[in-house]
Amino acid sequence: MKKxxxxxxxxxxLTSNGASQNWVMIFYLLTLAIVTIGSxxxxxxxxxxxxxxxxxxxxxxxxxxxxxGQLMKLKKESYLEKKMGEKGIAISEIPPHKIKVKSQKE
Structure with a gap:
């Protein structure tokens, strides 16, 4: 056992007569270890x-x-009214009217 x-x-x-097979196995295991470490x-x-x-x-x-959130704030009517009020533009008191155009074919 000690021997x-x-x-x-x-x-x-590694130096005995059949050592070539041992060297092949060592190189194979070394290559596998390098591939494993790399992966x-x-x-x-x-x-x-x-x-x-x-x-x-x-x-x-x-x-x-x-x-x-900022976009939602900018889309609020109260925010728009305030910003336009600073520029001197106010909401109209008179509601808009639909304009109907009759085609000439009729």
Whole structure:
């Protein structure tokens, strides 16, 4: 048992006669480890980008809601009356009349 552990620690399995198969396996496992680490980093970057985009969506949504509220305020008749009153334009006391135009074909 001790002898096997010492030979493993000394790396005799890499220098013995059948070592070429061991080297192939080591390179294969090393390649798999590099691919796994790379895909993990890629997934982490995507998670961070998604979180950043979600924060941006929340910020843009709050700006949109604020803009919608301001638009509703600007569309109110009382607000328009006040702003036009500052410019000297008042609401007419006489209601508008419909103008009917008869076509010449009749």
């Amino acid at each position: 096997n552990i010492y030979s493993l620690l000394k790396g005799k399995f 993990s980093h890629s997934a982490d970057q995507k998670v961070h980008e998604i979180a950043k985009l979600n924060n941006e969506v929340k910020e843009l949504r709050s700006i949109m809601i604020d803009g919608r």
